[in-house]
Amino acid sequence: MQLFLDTASVTDIRTMWEIGILDGVTTNPTLVAKEGRRFEEVLREICALGVPSVSAEVVATETDGMLREGRHLREIHPSIYVKVPMTPAGLRATRILAREKTRVNMTLIFSANQALLAAKVGASYVSPFIGRLDDQGQDGMELIRDIVQIYRNYKFPTQVLVASIRHPVHVLEAAKAGADIATMPYAVMEKLARHPLTDLGLAQFLKDWEKVPKA
Numbered sequence: 639m640q641l642f643l644d645t646a647s648v649t650d651i652r653t654m655w656e657i658g659i660l661d662g663v664t665t666n667p668t669l670v671a672k673e674g675r676r677f678e679e680v681l682r683e684i685c686a687l688g689v690p691s692v693s694a695e696v697v698a699t700e701t702d703g704m705l706r707e708g709r710h711l712r713e714i715h716p717s718i719y720v721k722v723p724m725t726p727a728g729l730r731a732t733r734i735l736a737r738e739k740t741r742v743n744m745t746l747i748f749s750a751n752q753a754l755l756a757a758k759v760g761a762s763y764v765s766p767f768i769g770r771l772d773d774q775g776q777d778g779m780e781l782i783r784d785i786v787q788i789y790r791n792y793k794f795p796t797q798v799l800v801a802s803i804r805h806p807v808h809v810l811e812a813a814k815a816g817a818d819i820a821t822m823p824y825a826v827m828e829k830l831a832r833h834p835l836t837d838l839g840l841a842q843f844l845k846d847w848e849k850v851p852k853a
C-alpha cells in the first residue's frame with residue numbers, strides 16, 4: 639500500500655521523504671493557500687525532492703479551462719498528476735487528458751457511481767473523501783470497500799486513493815479494504831510509527847542496559 643502526505647508543506651514532505659516511508663503527495667487549493675506561497679514554486683520544490691507522484695489540482699470549472707491548466711501543470715514535472723474535480727466538465731476533461739497520456743486524479747468523490755465514471759474516462763487515481771462522509775453520518779469506509787470491489791469486478795486499472803483521512807484507524811481500515819493509496823495529514827502519518835508500549839519498552843531496555851557490566 640502506498641502512503642501519501644496530504645499537504646503542501648515542503649518541510650513536512652522532506653521529513654517523511656528522508657525517513658523513506660513516503661510514496662507521494664496530494665495537494666488541493668486549501669492546502670496550498672495555507673502555505674502562503676506561489677503554487678508552482680511549491681510544486682517544483684516537492685518534485686525536486688524526487689517524490690514520484692505529486693497531485694496538483696486545477697481550479698477551472700469548465701472543460702477548456704481544466705484542459706489548459708492540466709496541460710500546463712503536467713509540463714512542470716513528470717511526477718505531476720493533474721487533479722480534476724468530479725463534475726461533468728471534469729469527466730470530459732479527464733477523458734481528453736487521459737488520451738493524451740496525462741495521469742489524472744479525479745477528486746471530490748463521494749459515491750461509488752462517481753468512482754465508476756472516473757474509471758470509465760481513464761482516471762489514474764480516484765479520490766474518495768472518507769472523513770467528510772463520516773462527518774455527515776455516512777460510513778466513509780463502506781464507500782472504499784464498494785469502489786475496491788467494483789474496480790476488481792471489472793479489472794479497472796484506476797487506483798483507489800483514500801483521501802480526507804483523519805486518524806490512524808482510517809489508514810488501517812483502508813489497507814484492510816485493499817485500497818491502493820492512503821493520503822493523510824502529517825500528524826496522522828507520524829502517529830503510524832508510534833505506540834506507547836514501544837516507548838515504555840525502549841525506556842525499560844535502556845534502563846536495564848545500564849546494569850550490564852561494560853568492561
Ligand code: G3P
Binds near residue numbers: 770
Ligand atoms: O486532499 C483532499 C482531502 O484529503 C481533504 O481532506 O480533511 O479537508 O476533508 P479534508
